Amino acid sequence: MSGVVAGSKTVRSSGWVKIAVSVLVLVVAAVSWWISKGSTSSSSSTTGQSSTALTQLAKLTVAPEDTGNTYNRDDWPHWIGQGKSCDTREIALQRQGTDVKTDAQCRAVSGTWVSAYDGVVIHDAGQTDLDHVVPLAEAARSGTRNWTKDQRKAFANDLDQLQVVSARSNRQKGDQDPARWLPEKDSCAYTIKWVATKTKYHLTIDKAEHDAINGVLTHCTK
Numbered sequence: 001m002s003g004v005v006a007g008s009k010t011v012r013s014s015g016w017v018k019i020a021v022s023v024l025v026l027v028v029a030a031v032s033w034w035i036s037k038g039s040t041s042s043s044s045s046t047t048g049q050s051s052t053a054l055t056q057l058a059k060l061t062v063a064p065e066d067t068g069n070t071y072n073r074d075d076w077p078h079w080i081g082q083g084k085s086c087d088t089r090e091i092a093l094q095r096q097g098t099d100v101k102t103d104a105q106c107r108a109v110s111g112t113w114v115s116a117y118d119g120v121v122i123h124d125a126g127q128t129d130l131d132h133v134v135p136l137a138e139a140a141r142s143g144t145r146n147w148t149k150d151q152r153k154a155f156a157n158d159l160d161q162l163q164v165v166s167a168r169s170n171r172q173k174g175d176q177d178p179a180r181w182l183p184e185k186d187s188c189a190y191t192i193k194w195v196a197t198k199t200k201y202h203l204t205i206d207k208a209e210h211d212a213i214n215g216v217l218t219h220c221t222k
Contacts, residue, residue: 046188050220053195057213060195063143063204071140071175075149078156079130088157089130096164097125117169117183117190129170133161133190134197137175142203161197179212188220 079088086094086106093108094100100111108125115122122128134142139155147155173181183190191213198205205213 047221049192050188050217053192054214054217054221056195056199057205057210057217060198060203060205060210061143062207062210065141065206066143066145066204067141069140069145071137073136075152076136076139076156077149077153080153080157082157088159088162092130092159092162092164093125093128095159113164115166115169116163117165117173117185119185120166120168122164122166127167128164129167131163131165131170131173132156133163133193134203135173135175138177139201139203142198142205144201144203155201158197158200160200161193163193177206177209177212178216179206179208182212182216187216191216191220 079090081087082091084106085104090102090106090108093111093113094102096116097108097111097113100108103109111123111125113122113125113128114120115128117131132139136152136156139152144152144155169183173183178187178191178194195213195217197203
């Protein structure tokens with residue numbers, strides 16, 4: 001009798017193992033499908049945005065840089081007040097960080113930020129830099145000689161083109177355009193934003209800059 005019982009237990013155990021394996025296979029398949037779906041969606045989005053950026057790029061005026069328009073940082077006022085005691089930098093830190101907490105003066109006292117250019121994770125707001133995707137000096141060389149101070153102020157505080165990044169990556173970039181510098185991470189997103197900014201403000205683009213961006217975006221559409 002005991003032999004029969006033992007055999008029944010063995011059969012039941014084997015059955016449970018088969019069920020568990022089947023469930024595990026289904027879970028793995030579901031996770032793989034979900035990841036694949038997200039990856040495909042993200043890739044499709046980047047491809048579409050890159051195609052749009054290529055269309056915008058083709059419409060930009062290609063011209064030599066206006067090196068005679070001397071850049072003076074004081075001519076581009078920032079960071080301006082954005083209401084509720086917050087300035088442009090503080091708003092950018094809130095929007096681009098995770099679990100950001102601020103004090104009564106709107107200063108970020110805690111949070112986490114991931115540098116858009118190199119993926120560095122930052123836990124101290126004081127160690128972040130706020131970078132203009134199209135640098136102010138680059139804008140000064142790109143057909144803005146006759147801009148008013150209000151126009152320069154609007155550009156310098158445009159949250160659409162400001163990125164929270166590591167100090168190291170910001171120093172490496174300086175005021176270089178994509179012909180001379182590209183970020184370690186996601187050059188597709190970077191050049192898409194670069195072209196969108198130049199389009200928004202009707203800025204000119206030099207030939208080397210144009211060709212470098214065209215090369216990146218063409219690759220991003222594949």
